[in-house]
Amino acid sequence: MSLDPADLADELRLDVVSYDYTPRYNVPPGSFVPIVVERLDDEGQLTRRLETASWGLVPGWAKDTKIGFKAFNARSETVLEKPMFRQSIKRRRCAVPVPGYYEWETTEDGKQPWMMSAAGGGPLFMAGLFEFWKQPDQSWLVSTTILTMEAAGHLQDVHHRMPVFLNRGAVDDWIDPAVPSSNVPPLVESTLSQVDPASVTRHKVGRSVGNVRNDGPELTAPVA
Template sequence: MCGRYSLFEDLNVLEEMFEFEYEGEIVPRYNIAPSQKILAIIGESGKRKGREFRWGLIPPWSKDIKIGYKMINARSETIAEKPSFKKPFESKRCLIPCTGYYEWKKEESGKQPYFFYLSSKEPFAFAGLYDVWKNKEETIVSCTILTCSANEKAQDVHDRMPVILKKKDQEAWLSSKSAPADLQELFKPYPSKEMDKAAVSQLVNSPKNETAEILAPLNSK
């Protein structure tokens, strides 16, 4: 499961790290929530391009765009079979850059949010799928984040985690030459030893809160 994440790295750094071009602008985001517009990277004519997608995949056949709220994540184990994800898995794969994601742990005092990030504190990329929905009035390009079983660092908080792609695997994920069957090996938990987590502010509970104060408990250490 991944229902909130952050992206607060400078665009120039992201473009260099993920080797893509983006004509738009980005601002620091500390609490990205479903249905919002997010930055994604696709392979296009042999180059990587940045695009703005809506988070929460809306299949082309859907009659109601609200279905996107139920499709913010896709279980990597079944995307080759599920009607909503099968076609995107074959030809509409994307990277979703991120600086960290949030999960909530049930504790006696209530649900405590945790922030998961790389030990290096570098941005990383989720494996994503996207699709195009349209009617007579509008066209929406939406996406979903793949999930897999949690690693040891994450499993005491949640039994699932996003599929995080190592740099060496990102080109294969985006390439139109990659066969879906060959990509299955990428759907594994990211190494625990390369990740950290920290309890953060309850401010993250509301998507209206979009400031660095969310990470204040982490940054104060």
């Protein structure tokens, strides 16, 4: 999570930036991450916003936030039916912009971490969902989850799952809150069909990233 919001403002045509930016290079579930959403403002105007969200979806009906640690990913195959996600997939879709993410390959010598990033540079956009949960102090917690799908292309050599990537045009379609509920299933299908694993490049990184207490740009450096 080392993307400066200023670098996203023009590309995404952001109207409001309220993401609390702190560069991080080792981001576990439960951390705060940026999400791109479209919401009506107090005057009823649709605005595109970069907001801060807790990674791990907490639906409005949850008794506490612990449920979020089980919902940092949402399987695209079942997202339309699962009670945890079926309301947010209809009304609260977002994009999660990241410079890259880690994935672990199981090898004979243990788990080997890889750094996945956008081929050609720039951010990766992941399809996500978001929710609001009223906290005991009556303030609202915004939380998010990332959609996943069966891995394809060279990414399946590392892991059997991968995030649902959004190309720049798909970001606009995915976060559009005006999509009727009846059109959400074909939207999901269309979004999945556009995912291109060749848009992602990868390199091996050191195993110190496996400890969340380690945090610094050196974690993303290639290793032999």
